[in-house]
Amino acid sequence: MEGKRFEDIVRILIYVQLFLTSVCGAEYLDVRLVNGSNNASGRVEVSYNGTWGTVCDDGWDLNDANVVCKMLGFFDASSAPGMAAYGAGYGEIHLDEVDCTGSESSLEDCIKSEFGVHNCDHSEDAGVTCRGTMTVCLIFFNSTYRY
Ligand SMILES: [Ca+2]
Ligand SMILES: [Ca+2]
Numbered sequence: 001m002e003g004k005r006f007e008d009i010v011r012i013l014i015y016v017q018l019f020l021t022s023v024c025g026a027e028y029l030d031v032r033l034v035n036g037s038n039n040a041s042g043r044v045e046v047s048y049n050g051t052w053g054t055v056c057d058d059g060w061d062l063n064d065a066n067v068v069c070k071m072l073g074f075f076d077a078s079s080a081p082g083m084a085a086y087g088a089g090y091g092e093i094h095l096d097e098v099d100c101t102g103s104e105s106s107l108e109d110c111i112k113s114e115f116g117v118h119n120c121d122h123s124e125d126a127g128v129t130c131r132g133t134m135t136v137c138l139i140f141f142n143s144t145y146r147y
Contacts, residue, residue, distance in 0.1 A: 021105075029108045031071050033128065035086045041129040043086040044068055046094050046107060048115050053092030055107075056120035057082025063102035064110065065128040071106060075132025088122035096120055 029046055036042030044055045065077035096118035100110035 029071070029106050031068055031107065033068075033072070033086075033130075034089065036127075036129075040069075040074060040131065040133070041086070042127060043084070043089055044126050044128055045089060048092075048094050051092055053094035053116075054089035054122060055098060055126040056093055056096040056118050057124045057126045058118075058120060059097045059099055060126040064098045064100045064107070064126075065130075066102045067100045067104050067107055067110060068128050069130035072130060073133065074130035076130070077128050078131045079129040081127045081129070082124060084123050084125040084127075086125070086127040089125050090122060092116065093118045093120050093122070093125075098126075 029048075031044065031046050032052070033039065033042030034045050045052045046055065047053075060080055060082050062077055062080045065080035069075070069077040094115050095107065096113040098107065098110055098112045100107070104110050
């Protein structure tokens with residue numbers, strides 16, 4: 001009886017985790033927004049091999065921005081400014097020619113260049129403005145992925 005109840009609880013927790021992962025877009029590629037006026041906007045940076053780098057604005061549009069915002073626990077994006085709208089980054093440019101449909105749960109799942117392959121400079125860094133905080137997702141991220 002005790003063992004059965006424990007199994008049920010574990011099963012429910014696994015379902016909850018799977019549900020939140022699909023709804024919230026939790027993924028393993030780390031993404032952050034830099035230099036925005038709040039935590040919902042900024043220059044898009046992704047971590048690859050332990051190094052933060054930027055994303056080129058070639059082909060950057062709202063579909064791509066939607067994926068970034070979902071990864072961060074927001075509902076979607078309201079804009080996808082390019083041309084270093086949130087300031088030019090430095091160091092690596094990790095991604096170029098990003099071509100998401102908008103339904104992917106991670107930039108990794110989108111059509112795009114190989115990491116580090118690009119014809120850009122930092123004056124073309126991509127940005128996003130996100131909207132619609134999904135509180136349940138933020139709690140989930142904070143407890144599962146961020147710390
Ligand atoms: Ca695109
Ligand atoms: Ca390009």
